[in-house]
Amino acid sequence: MDGKQLQSQYKDHLSDFQNWDQRAHAQEYILYPKNMGYHLCIDETALSKGDLYTILINRDKRGRKGSIIAVIQGTKTDDIIAVLTKMPQELRNQVKEITLDMAGSMQKIAKTCFPRAMQVIDRFHVQKLVYEAVQELRITYRWQVIKEENKAMKAAKEKGEVYKAEELENGDTLRQLLARSRYLLFKSPDKWTKSQKIRAELLFKQFEDIKHVYYTFTTVANSIENHYERILNFFVNRSTNAAAEAFNAKIKAFRASFRGVVDMSFFLFRLAKVYA
Structure with a gap:
């Protein structure tokens, strides 16, 4: 059968x-x-x-x-x-x-x-997922920037030049911006320090999808408060x-x-x- x-x-x-x-x-x-x-x-x-x-x-x-x-x-x-x-x-x-x-x-x-x-x-699982989504996106971009920076350093070395990364308005390089933005992404905007506000503005200008995911978290935080x-x-x-x-x-x-x-x-x- x-x-x-x-x-x-x-x-x-x-x-x-x-x-x-x-x-x-x-x-x-x-x-x-x-x-x-x-x-x-x-x-x-x-x-x-x-x-x-x-x-x-x-x-x-x-x-x-x-x-x-x-x-x-x-x-x-x-x-x-x-x-x-x-x-x-x-x-x-x-x-x-x-x-x-x-x-x-x-x-x-x-x-x-x-x-x-x-x-x-x-x-709890909602909060954890949103936190992880923001940080994983930041880390992904950080690795991309590191990879591109390594290529630029190699190219400069082959030409006998000294590589110097471009600095943003606050003195951070793109690589440093992504590394130093870790903690501000765990905070709400009203708790940012003056330097963190400047860094967040630069970060969101360079990476709009990080901004989108971050403010999604803010919406979730408001829901939690409600x-x-x-x-x-x-x-x-x-x-x-x-x-x-x-x-x-x-x-x-x-x-x-x-x-x-x-x-x-x-x-x-x-x-x-x-x-x-």
Whole structure:
């Protein structure tokens, strides 16, 4: 029996997929109120070809059976709320904590569906990624400048000349500018010293994409400030959304083992068998 035939036999006869109580609406959502816990995670995940689903998990189950509470097609706030409020109010009121990202839609979902739960925003990985993006770009340019400078030095030596790098208005060479800009890129503009303001102006004039990435970080910093209360809730139980990210990785591995998703309802049935 080949693989396709075996899968067909399992789907239609060996499994209880045909009698699955969630089958009629599985394409839109699956819901397991019995898996409700005190500490939840909510996140979005791509199940097939970039189609996004919102997933709610019980963090206390640590990615094992009983983890999945809901998997809902799409990320539209009203649609998510409509599904989650199918669960009894008294059950949802038991939730003590829910971790989520900074998206306003996620916060509205959490507030509406779990009004007594403390919201915890996980921002650490966002901050780290933006810092790294700025510094990696700076380092990339620095190596390019070093390479070009070495070529110029070699050419000057072959001509019997002494190489002298061009100096900018503040006395830095381009190589020195990139090296000395490291610390100012970790600060907000209002905290720059006079010399750092001059250096930043020269840096951004020479490398506009560093400027773009840097001010992207400033936007993120402002977002963090706007959500600081929910961010500070981290220190109550030191909870992050890492459980949701780890569960997303499990879903990707599960999907890969079946070489993609052909029938979404059947895929969710198998996923629920393992994790719900």
